[in-house]
Amino acid sequence: VAAGFETTFAQCPDESSLRAAAAKLIGGSGEVTQLLKLMPQLPGDRRKELGQRANALKNAVQSAFDARLEGLARAARQAELDAPPIDPSLPGRGLARGALHPITRTIDALLDVFASIGFEVTDAPEIELADFNFTRLGFPPDHPATDMQDSFFVAGGEIGAPGVKRFEDQVLLRTHTSNAQVHEMSRRRTIPIACISAGKVFRRDDDATHSPMFHQIEGFWVDRGISFAHLKGVLTTFVKRMFGEQVPVRFRPSYFPFVEPGGELDVGCTICRPYDEPGSEAQRARTDACRVCKSTGWLEVLGCGMIHPVVFEHCGWDPKEVTGFAFGMGIDRIAMLRHNVGDIRLLYENDIRFLSQL
Numbered sequence: 079v080a081a082g083f084e085t086t087f088a089q090c091p092d093e094s095s096l097r098a099a100a101a102k103l104i105g106g107s108g109e110v111t112q113l114l115k116l117m118p119q120l121p122g123d124r125r126k127e128l129g130q131r132a133n134a135l136k137n138a139v140q141s142a143f144d145a146r147l148e149g150l151a152r153a154a155r156q157a158e159l160d161a162p163p164i165d166p167s168l169p170g171r172g173l174a175r176g177a178l179h180p181i182t183r184t185i186d187a188l189l190d191v192f193a194s195i196g197f198e199v200t201d202a203p204e205i206e207l208a209d210f211n212f213t214r215l216g217f218p219p220d221h222p223a224t225d226m227q228d229s230f231f232v233a234g235g236e237i238g239a240p241g242v243k244r245f246e247d248q249v250l251l252r253t254h255t256s257n258a259q260v261h262e263m264s265r266r267r268t269i270p271i272a273c274i275s276a277g278k279v280f281r282r283d284d285d286a287t288h289s290p291m292f293h294q295i296e297g298f299w300v301d302r303g304i305s306f307a308h309l310k311g312v313l314t315t316f317v318k319r320m321f322g323e324q325v326p327v328r329f330r331p332s333y334f335p336f337v338e339p340g341g342e343l344d345v346g347c348t349i350c351r352p353y354d355e356p357g358s359e360a361q362r363a364r365t366d367a368c369r370v371c372k373s374t375g376w377l378e379v380l381g382c383g384m385i386h387p388v389v390f391e392h393c394g395w396d397p398k399e400v401t402g403f404a405f406g407m408g409i410d411r412i413a414m415l416r417h418n419v420g421d422i423r424l425l426y427e428n429d430i431r432f433l434s435q436l
């Protein structure tokens with residue numbers, strides 16, 4: 079019975095054949111198990127002796143099985159360690175591909191349109207003196223935007239810090255890209271000047287349509303004889319290229335300290351006004367229900383106007399010799415419209431599940 083089990087176990091090449099061989103001996107109906115089941119039928123004096131031997135055999139089989147199982151596991155581990163470290167037959171892990179942020183794509187599209195009209199792309203600082211952000215643009219010192227409540231002043235850059243005695247010497251995060259106008263007009267001495275400048279701006283705002291950091295694009299054109307007609311022509315061309323030929327445009331009067339006259343430009347709501355059926359019943363119903371334009375049918379896109387004579391004087395130009403127009407718009411709003419995003423803050427949470435949908 080059970081002769082040569084050590085040899086049998088040693089010849090088993092893997093765990094499953096070893097387990098099968100052991101089951102033939104010490105499994106539920108294995109040979110050694112059967113033997114043990116016979117014990118109660120033996121006469122008393124033989125039972126003790128044979129019982130001890132059968133149990134010793136069972137323990138020997140179990141120990142041989144355990145030893146071989148451990149030997150097989152050790153050999154498998156050693157084979158793993160001895161194998162080449164890389165398995166070139168495994169499929170590779172895909173690399174996640176990055177993409178430009180929707181705000182960056184919108185900035186690129188806007189700059190492209192103005193560059194194609196002939197505007198030069200320029201940069202202006204995000205950390206700025208109140209002089210360039212407010213004073214030279216003709217903001218009166220008591221204008222609400224100049225207040226601590228509305229703008230982020232840089233620590234150590236407030237009045238009272240070393241070298242900061244006057245309002246205009248204070249340092250703040252720029253509240254709009256209109257500082258680009260001041261830098262370019264103060265730096266350059268030849269006309270024409272036609273520039274476009276995009277970047278981050280900062281205000282103490284925070285809700286679904288206002289973020290403390292957002293993006294603006296500023297454009298301006300200075301030369302002899304620039305008129306409001308040039309402003310309308312350039313901005314209408316821009317809107318048609320950006321939003322489509324059929325989109326309606328309107329100019330409304332508005333106030334900014336650095337332009338006179340000043341205005342705002344609205345485009346027909348891109349959500350509720352399809353332009354093939356203007357004025358129809360169906361379109362009016364859609365506009366009445368539209369939350370994006372608050373049922374007005376119009377979306378405010380930018381502020382604009384003729385550069386104020388005071389700004390020319392502050393930047394070293396004679397307003398009797400040159401005129402110009404300027405405009406500034408919020409880029410985030412345009413990105414929200416292009417991608418139908420309801421909350422501006424989603425654009426800055428960098429959640430890949432959101433961004434990958436745009």
Ligand code: FA5
Nearest residue numbers: 254256283288289292334381382404405406407408411
């Ligand atoms: C200005 O900032 C002027 N500098 C624009 C200008 C330039 C007018 C040149 C005339 C000539 P305003 O404060 O309205 O204007 O801001 C312009 C746009 O920025 C707004 O229409 C809006 O789209 C966007 N905007 C303003 N505040 C926020 C905010 N907190 N979050 C996101 N977008 C904002």
